[in-house]
Amino acid sequence: MLLLTFGLIGVFAFVQVYSVQAILPLLVRDFQASAVQVGTTVGATVLAVALTAPFTGMLSDALGRKPIIVGSVFFLALPTALMYFVTDIQWMVVLRFLQGLAVPGITVVTIAYIGEEFRARAMARAMSVYVAGTVLGGFLGRFLLGHLSAVMHWQQAFVLMALMNLLGAMLVWRILPASRHFVANPQVRSGLQMLGRHLRNRSVLTACALGVCVLFALVGCFTYINLYLADAPYHLDTAALGNIFAVYLLGVVVTPIAGRLLPRLGFRRTILLALGTSLLGLWLTLLPGVPLIVLALAIMSSGIFITQSATISFIAHKVETGRSLASGLYYMAYYSGGFLGAWLCGLAYAQGHWRGAVAAVSVALLGALLAGYRLLPPKAA
Numbered sequence: 001m002l003l004l005t006f007g008l009i010g011v012f013a014f015v016q017v018y019s020v021q022a023i024l025p026l027l028v029r030d031f032q033a034s035a036v037q038v039g040t041t042v043g044a045t046v047l048a049v050a051l052t053a054p055f056t057g058m059l060s061d062a063l064g065r066k067p068i069i070v071g072s073v074f075f076l077a078l079p080t081a082l083m084y085f086v087t088d089i090q091w092m093v094v095l096r097f098l099q100g101l102a103v104p105g106i107t108v109v110t111i112a113y114i115g116e117e118f119r120a121r122a123m124a125r126a127m128s129v130y131v132a133g134t135v136l137g138g139f140l141g142r143f144l145l146g147h148l149s150a151v152m153h154w155q156q157a158f159v160l161m162a163l164m165n166l167l168g169a170m171l172v173w174r175i176l177p178a179s180r181h182f183v184a185n186p187q188v189r190s191g192l193q194m195l196g197r198h199l200r201n202r203s204v205l206t207a208c209a210l211g212v213c214v215l216f217a218l219v220g221c222f223t224y225i226n227l228y229l230a231d232a233p234y235h236l237d238t239a240a241l242g243n244i245f246a247v248y249l250l251g252v253v254v255t256p257i258a259g260r261l262l263p264r265l266g267f268r269r270t271i272l273l274a275l276g277t278s279l280l281g282l283w284l285t286l287l288p289g290v291p292l293i294v295l296a297l298a299i300m301s302s303g304i305f306i307t308q309s310a311t312i313s314f315i316a317h318k319v320e321t322g323r324s325l326a327s328g329l330y331y332m333a334y335y336s337g338g339f340l341g342a343w344l345c346g347l348a349y350a351q352g353h354w355r356g357a358v359a360a361v362s363v364a365l366l367g368a369l370l371a372g373y374r375l376l377p378p379k380a381a
Helices: 002-015 019-031 035-063 066-085 088-100 104-119 121-151 154-173 187-199 202-228 238-244 247-284 290-318 325-376
Strands: none
Touching: 002 066, 002 104, 002 154, 002 202, 002 290, 019 035, 019 104, 019 121, 019 202, 019 238, 035 066, 035 088, 035 202, 035 325, 066 088, 066 154, 088 104, 088 325, 104 121, 104 290, 104 325, 121 154, 121 238, 121 247, 121 290, 187 202, 187 290, 187 325, 202 238, 202 247, 202 290, 202 325, 247 290, 247 325, 290 325
């Protein structure tokens, strides 16, 4: 039951984060917006996560784990409900930014909770289930909003999405056990000292470098593939675009594989193998035909999911004190990469259409491969 709880937390954390990707063509139509402008509705959320993640970690180290997690799931419903009143793209970006403020209270603190309450293989298993939940949440957000927007106005659909988060807050409050091994550290000075140690920790910095590249690739790819498939010659509607994200369900299956690969291959080999798989999948999206593109997206995203699971397990394994702050730094880098992916890939898409976006994402994945090869320790270490 506890493992299921972590999966549910992952779902409710990410059900709103990327949901707007399924309706980007509608935002272009309703607000007469450019590709870069609608891409900013994705980037605003991940930017908010990047800016607040480290501070959320410090707050959680002082106040505890469960109250922050439950409160953040509840807060996420508020700006989601306010989407009903959106009148222009700027107001949409503001509310998407507010959504992002709630996410670190779920993601960062849950990773710290798992790192404190579990050890060794149990920790890897719990982390994999949590990441699988985030993958499922990412799919459900896009899938539900895409299909709801096909039968009602997308602003009304956001109200139903907000009710989902309210239900999630009540479920997590009821079933998540209180921390058993949490020790409060309310002193700001000690938190800043821990921050300094983490910024000199090679393991934390390596994870951050991987995080920047990985979410750059995922956000850049899955944001602008929607505009590509909504345009000629494919002309997919929002429901069909929502169905495209069914490839995320594959992540629910492949992410736990990371928990099995890590003891056998080690962090370095697992991450390099996963990144290489993602790069291959990305290049295959250049082939014509929706079925081939969907298969390519499945391959690309599977590698990203395994990389993410292995990287956050690497942090939990290597960092023994100040885990919440270390996770916050990782997510700061991770979501900074997502913001850059939404922005820079938008510029690349405007100049070179989908091939331009693929080129930008390729640079990010090659950077991750280089960082993993040069900085991750071999298995023997």
